Amino acid sequence: MDENTKREIIMENYTHPTNRKRVDNPNYFKINTNNASCIDNLDIYIKFNHNIIEDIAFEGEACAISISATSIMINNLIGKTKDEALTYIHEFYHMTEGEEYNEELLKEGNAYSNIYKQGNRKTCATLPFRGLEKAILEQNK
Amino acid sequence: MNRDDFPLLKQDIIYLDNSATSLKPQTVIDKMNDYYTNYSANAHRGDYDLSFKVDKEYEETRELVKNFINAQHLEEIIFTSGATESLNMIINGFFANYLEANDEVLITTSEHASNILPWFNLVSELGIKVKYIPLDSNYYVTLDNVKKSITPHTKVISIAGITNVIGDIRPIKEITKLAHENNIFVVIDGAQMVPHVPIDVTDNDIDFLAFSGHKMLGPTGIGVLYGKIELLEHLKPQKLGGGMNESFDSPEEVYLKPLPTRLEAGTPNIAGVIGLGEAIKYLNNLGFAKISSQEHALRKYLLDKLLPLKHIDIINIESDSAIIAFNVNNIFSQDVAYYLNKYNICVRAGNHCAKILKSSVGVTNTVRISLYFYNTFEEIDNLVELLSDYDKIVKEMI
Known part of the structure; x- marks a missing residue:
C-alpha cells in the first residue's frame, strides 16, 4: 500500500467514520477505552449475537489516528466471530509493533503499517482494538 | 532573553509548554551536580563537615524561599515534593481536622485537579460541600462573585493565584480581606503564579500557599508549603518517621520536633531543595519586572498574530499571564x-x-501555548507560520 493510499484511507475514515453515534440500546455492550498518556477517550458499543459481532458503534473524543482506526475496525469486524476478531486484533498489534503480520487479513488496517516508527502514536492506532479485545474477553468469561 | 543560560535551548527545539514545566538554567544543574559530586551527605544528622555543609545549604534555601514570598518566619516554609503534596498536606493535615459536615469550601471550575480532588475526598469522608465561585464571561474570578458565593457555612476559599488554562490572575489581596472578615481561610495554589509574578504572603495575608520548584526553573520533586505559623502548628503530620520526632518510647510517649522539621519526615530531597535555592537566586537576579514585561510582550505579539486567523478559536483572549x-x-x-x-x-x-x-x-480540550521569558519573537513567528496554513495542518497532522 503506497503512502498516498494510506493517507486517503485514514483521512476518509477520520472525516466520515462509520457508526460514530451514541447508542442507548441495552442489547449493546458498552466499553470505554482511553489512553493514559494523552486525551483519546472513546466509548465503544458492541452488539454480540452469541459468537458473532453483529454491530459496533462508537462515540467520544480522540485524534485523527484513533478515530480513523476505530472506523476501520468497525468496517472490518462487523459480522465476524469473536475469534476472527481476536485474530484480526492480534495481527494489528503485530503490525504496530513492527513485527511480521498477516498483511492480507488486515486490509485497510495496513494504513497504519508505519506507525511503529512513531512511538507516541502507536497507542492512538491500537486504542479501539484494545477496547474491543477487552469487551470480547469479558463476554467470554 | 538569557537563552544562553539554558542548555536545552541549544537543541533545535521551540519549547512552549512552560506551564507544564520550565527549563532549567545551567546554574541550577551545576548546583545539584555539585551536591551529588562533592558533599552528598545527609541533612540534619551528621556531626561532620560534609553534613554541616548540607545543613547550611538546605537551610539557606529555606531562608531564600522565606524572603522570596516575604514570609515572616522560617518555620512557615515546609519543603514538600511539589504543589500537589503541599495542597494534600494542607487539606488532609489541617482542614480534615477542622471542617465539619455541611461546611462549605469555595473553589472554581478552572482549578487544577490537585486543588479539587483532595476537597472532593473530604466531601465523601466528612460530608463537607464543595461550591464553585462563578466565573465571568472572560472566565475570571471577580470579587463580586466571591462575595455572592459566601454563605454562613463557608469556611475555606481555595483557588489558584493564576490558573493553568486561562492564565487569569486572581485578586488575592481583596479576596483574603473579604474572607478574613467572614472568618474564612484562604488557600492559594501558587504553582502557576510563583514562577511569573512576585507574591507577598504577608501583604496578601494568605493563610496557606502551595507551589512547585520545577515550574520556576528548579528541579522536579521539590515544592513548598507555606502556612501561617499559628495554623501550621495545627497541621497534623501526614508522614511520621525519622527526622521529625524528638523522642519516643511507647505509643503514649511520642514527642515531635517543632516546625518546620516536624512536617519534613524522612531524608528530604536535598538536591532538590538546594537546586530550588539556586533557581530562586536566578529569578531574583533577573527580577520579575523583566520577566513580566517580556512575557507580556511575547503574549501580545502572539495574540495579535493569531487573532486574524479565522480557523483559530482562542479560548482566553483576555489573560494576565503568558498562556494562550x-x-x-x-x-x-x-x-x-x-x-x-513534527517541527x-x-x-x-x-x-x-x-x-x-x-x-x-464549553470545550473539553485545547492546545495550550505557555511562554516564559526565554522564548523569543522568532519562535512565535515560526509557530504562527505553521498555524496559518490550515491545509498544511490537515495534511500533516497524521
Whole structure:
C-alpha cells in the first residue's frame, strides 16, 4: 500500500467514520477505552449475537489516528466471530509493533503499517482494538 | 532573553509548554551536580563537615524561599515534593481536622485537579460541600462573585493565584480581606503564579500557599508549603518517621520536633531543595519586572498574530499571564500538537488537568501555548507560520 493510499484511507475514515453515534440500546455492550498518556477517550458499543459481532458503534473524543482506526475496525469486524476478531486484533498489534503480520487479513488496517516508527502514536492506532479485545474477553468469561 | 543560560535551548527545539514545566538554567544543574559530586551527605544528622555543609545549604534555601514570598518566619516554609503534596498536606493535615459536615469550601471550575480532588475526598469522608465561585464571561474570578458565593457555612476559599488554562490572575489581596472578615481561610495554589509574578504572603495575608520548584526553573520533586505559623502548628503530620520526632518510647510517649522539621519526615530531597535555592537566586537576579514585561510582550505579539486567523478559536483572549489556549477548527487538539511536534515545537494538548473547566468554557480540550521569558519573537513567528496554513495542518497532522 503506497503512502498516498494510506493517507486517503485514514483521512476518509477520520472525516466520515462509520457508526460514530451514541447508542442507548441495552442489547449493546458498552466499553470505554482511553489512553493514559494523552486525551483519546472513546466509548465503544458492541452488539454480540452469541459468537458473532453483529454491530459496533462508537462515540467520544480522540485524534485523527484513533478515530480513523476505530472506523476501520468497525468496517472490518462487523459480522465476524469473536475469534476472527481476536485474530484480526492480534495481527494489528503485530503490525504496530513492527513485527511480521498477516498483511492480507488486515486490509485497510495496513494504513497504519508505519506507525511503529512513531512511538507516541502507536497507542492512538491500537486504542479501539484494545477496547474491543477487552469487551470480547469479558463476554467470554 | 538569557537563552544562553539554558542548555536545552541549544537543541533545535521551540519549547512552549512552560506551564507544564520550565527549563532549567545551567546554574541550577551545576548546583545539584555539585551536591551529588562533592558533599552528598545527609541533612540534619551528621556531626561532620560534609553534613554541616548540607545543613547550611538546605537551610539557606529555606531562608531564600522565606524572603522570596516575604514570609515572616522560617518555620512557615515546609519543603514538600511539589504543589500537589503541599495542597494534600494542607487539606488532609489541617482542614480534615477542622471542617465539619455541611461546611462549605469555595473553589472554581478552572482549578487544577490537585486543588479539587483532595476537597472532593473530604466531601465523601466528612460530608463537607464543595461550591464553585462563578466565573465571568472572560472566565475570571471577580470579587463580586466571591462575595455572592459566601454563605454562613463557608469556611475555606481555595483557588489558584493564576490558573493553568486561562492564565487569569486572581485578586488575592481583596479576596483574603473579604474572607478574613467572614472568618474564612484562604488557600492559594501558587504553582502557576510563583514562577511569573512576585507574591507577598504577608501583604496578601494568605493563610496557606502551595507551589512547585520545577515550574520556576528548579528541579522536579521539590515544592513548598507555606502556612501561617499559628495554623501550621495545627497541621497534623501526614508522614511520621525519622527526622521529625524528638523522642519516643511507647505509643503514649511520642514527642515531635517543632516546625518546620516536624512536617519534613524522612531524608528530604536535598538536591532538590538546594537546586530550588539556586533557581530562586536566578529569578531574583533577573527580577520579575523583566520577566513580566517580556512575557507580556511575547503574549501580545502572539495574540495579535493569531487573532486574524479565522480557523483559530482562542479560548482566553483576555489573560494576565503568558498562556494562550486555542483550538483549530475541526481539528482535535492532540493532532495539532502532533503536527507542531513534527517541527520540533513543544505544546500541550488536552484538558491540562482542569477537567471541570469544560462546564464553563464549553470545550473539553485545547492546545495550550505557555511562554516564559526565554522564548523569543522568532519562535512565535515560526509557530504562527505553521498555524496559518490550515491545509498544511490537515495534511500533516497524521
